[in-house]
Amino acid sequence: MAQPAAESAAKSPRKSRQRVPAGVPAHGADAPGADGQNPFRAAMRRSRAPEPATLVIFGATGDLARRKLLPAVFGLWQDGLLGSAFNIVGVGRQAMTDEQFKDFAIEALKTSKETDTPQPGSLEKFRELLYYEYGDFGGDEVYDLVGKQLDEAEEAHGGRKNALFYLSTPPSLFEPISNGLGRLGLHQQDEGWRRIVIEKPFGRDLASARELNAAIHSVWDESQVYRIDHYLGKETVQNLMAIRFGNAIFEPLWNRGYVDHVQITAAEDLGLEGRAGYYEEAGVVRDMLQNHLMQLFALTAMEAPAAFDADAIRDEKTKVLRAVRAIPVERVSEVAVRGQYGPGVVDGEKVPGYREEPNVKPQSPTPTYVAVKLEVDNWRWQGVPFFLRSGKRLPKKVTEIAVVFKRAPLGIFPGGLERNVLAFRIQPDEGVSLKFSSKMPGQEMVLREVVMDFRYDAFGAQLESPYSRLLLDAMLGDATLFPREDEVDHAWQIVSGILEAWDASSPRHQPAPDFPNYDSGTWGPAAADELMGEGRRWRRL
Ligand SMILES: NC(=O)C1=CN([C@@H]2O[C@H](COP(=O)(O)OP(=O)(O)OC[C@H]3O[C@@H](n4cnc5c(N)ncnc54)[C@H](OP(=O)(O)O)[C@@H]3O)[C@@H](O)[C@H]2O)C=CC1
Numbered sequence: 023m024a025q026p027a028a029e030s031a032a033k034s035p036r037k038s039r040q041r042v043p044a045g046v047p048a049h050g051a052d053a054p055g056a057d058g059q060n061p062f063r064a065a066m067r068r069s070r071a072p073e074p075a076t077l078v079i080f081g082a083t084g085d086l087a088r089r090k091l092l093p094a095v096f097g098l099w100q101d102g103l104l105g106s107a108f109n110i111v112g113v114g115r116q117a118m119t120d121e122q123f124k125d126f127a128i129e130a131l132k133t134s135k136e137t138d139t140p141q142p143g144s145l146e147k148f149r150e151l152l153y154y155e156y157g158d159f160g161g162d163e164v165y166d167l168v169g170k171q172l173d174e175a176e177e178a179h180g181g182r183k184n185a186l187f188y189l190s191t192p193p194s195l196f197e198p199i200s201n202g203l204g205r206l207g208l209h210q211q212d213e214g215w216r217r218i219v220i221e222k223p224f225g226r227d228l229a230s231a232r233e234l235n236a237a238i239h240s241v242w243d244e245s246q247v248y249r250i251d252h253y254l255g256k257e258t259v260q261n262l263m264a265i266r267f268g269n270a271i272f273e274p275l276w277n278r279g280y281v282d283h284v285q286i287t288a289a290e291d292l293g294l295e296g297r298a299g300y301y302e303e304a305g306v307v308r309d310m311l312q313n314h315l316m317q318l319f320a321l322t323a324m325e326a327p328a329a330f331d332a333d334a335i336r337d338e339k340t341k342v343l344r345a346v347r348a349i350p351v352e353r354v355s356e357v358a359v360r361g362q363y364g365p366g367v368v369d370g371e372k373v374p375g376y377r378e379e380p381n382v383k384p385q386s387p388t389p390t391y392v393a394v395k396l397e398v399d400n401w402r403w404q405g406v407p408f409f410l411r412s413g414k415r416l417p418k419k420v421t422e423i424a425v426v427f428k429r430a431p432l433g434i435f436p437g438g439l440e441r442n443v444l445a446f447r448i449q450p451d452e453g454v455s456l457k458f459s460s461k462m463p464g465q466e467m468v469l470r471e472v473v474m475d476f477r478y479d480a481f482g483a484q485l486e487s488p489y490s491r492l493l494l495d496a497m498l499g500d501a502t503l504f505p506r507e508d509e510v511d512h513a514w515q516i517v518s519g520i521l522e523a524w525d526a527s528s529p530r531h532q533p534a535p536d537f538p539n540y541d542s543g544t545w546g547p548a549a550a551d552e553l554m555g556e557g558r559r560w561r562r563l
């Protein structure tokens with residue numbers, strides 16, 4: 023590996039790298055978080071402490087690492103959740119010294135909106151945990167250097183060589199990195215645990231996802247593989263399971279007898295945010311529908327698991343994904359709607375259309391909006407449609423799951439017979455609300471819709487970053503909130519026909535409607551309303 027001139031002088035010899043020894047908390051008893059300032063984190067600390075470990079982030083100079091991963095790790099560390107010894111090795115292709123990477127990481131923490139407020143001195147202490155290696159991810163040398171880092175950590179880590187490899191790179195590098203780690207034997211668990219976290223999208227279609235799974239399994243056992251979907255790390259998504267399976271009152275209603283339909287919305291006000299290179303290839307189906315929305319759907323529709331453990335939950339999610347009626351290319355126009363945003367006004371500001379975004383092709387056919395109707399062929403949900411939608415440059419950022427109940431069978435009062443709605447607000451204003459009809463004060467028996475509302479802020483705790491939760495889970499070996507191979511496969515099967523019909527390069531391509539077909543700042547194309555059918559409409563959020 024060639025070293026740049028400035029770098030070879032500045033890079034300290036490996037031997038002199040000091041690690042925080044085992045037995046000494048990564049920050050001591052005086053450290054921030056140790057005073058129990060966050061009661062929820064304090065409770066976690068007692069029951070969940072990972073063994074000493076090294077977190078190796080491939081793609082450590084990228085957008086995700088900078089904005090989300092480093093702040094998430096910092097938050098965990100500052101709250102004393104990372105056990106007795108811990109360090110991070112950033113891996114990238116840019117030539118940088120440890121010192122330069124430390125500067126980069128601290129700057130990232132200072133600029134990211136996701137960083138917890140640093141306690142005095144904690145950024146300086148955190149800086150000491152950081153190391154950096156770089157090289158060609160297709161060669162061997164970079165993995166050799168990473169292996170040496172794990173060797174060097176051994177003593178400080180009480181003789182353990184536990185490592186979590188986080189692949190935060192473009193998806194095309196997932197397989198080469200997995201193979202590279204395998205070639206050098208870094209997946210072997212004889213001197214500690216070894217796990218690999220793989221970012222999304224996992225494949226770009228069913229065939230490539232299967233190939234990637236096969237390639238990953240040629241190195242790793244499935245129990246070592248953590249495919250990340252950050253929506254599963256959101257408190258409010260976990261609360262969906264808590265509410266469904268921790269209360270008796272919902273279960274009797276949660277079926278075709280009482281539910282009219284379900285709406286799942288993941289709306290974003292933002293546009294591309296400079297990610298054209300990725301998004302032009304992905305589009306909204308790969309970016310949001312195949313993963314985040316399918317996970318929300320599976321958690322809403324699945325049967326009660328026998329236990330709250332990784333296999334039981336993932337078995338149930340897989341079962342319901344399998345029960346979704348197939349959407350072959352011929353059915354796509356009946357059950358799915360696509361859109362692309364044009365110029366418009368969001369939050370009072372004029373914004374350009376998708377095709378005017380930097381590095382987007384002037385005639386780009388990439389969809390930025392999707393709405394789809396899923397039908398589930400099982401006893402519970404027969405005849406109950408699930409409507410899923412996601413789009414960029416919609417009027418606001420809001421993610422919600424709304425279970426819309428059937429109307430009362432007979433209207434004996436004046437006033438509309440409205441449908442009750444149980445709505446899980448995933449973000450923002452996290453909470454759960456129940457809409458029902460109530461008598462208005464007065465002499466007449468007139469009904470009006472009212473809302474009973476639970477807000478998460480009632481707990482008085484700031485919600486944790488999903489990446490913190492998932493990173494810690496992976497370090498603890500808990501895969502409950504990570505999609506398993508078969509789930510990912512079924513989610514790809516569901517969207518395969520849509521991709522085939524909409525991808526311009528597909529032989530069965532169906533030409534797009536005239537794009538752009540919705541203005542920025544509106545709720546998407548009109549055809550999405552028609553998808554709902556007679557008597558139903560998208561919720562106004
Ligand atoms: N950004 C986000 O908000 C989200 C991202 N993800 C996923 O996370 C992963 C990373 O995304 P993101 O951080 O946005 O991507 P970026 O392009 O910003 O960063 C990717 C990282 O990989 C490195 N890299 C890129 N190409 C190569 C190469 N050929 N050889 C070696 N290193 C390379 C980059 O190095 P360099 O700095 O030199 O370019 C950088 O460190 C992707 O899989 C993405 O889909 C998932 C959810 C949200």
Ligand SMILES: O=C1O[C@H](COP(=O)(O)O)[C@@H](O)[C@H](O)[C@H]1O
Nearest residue numbers: 222252253290309310314421449
């Ligand atoms: O994975 C992704 O998710 C974000 C939305 O995540 P959220 O937690 O902010 O809701 C989306 O903007 C991005 O395009 C996609 O890659």
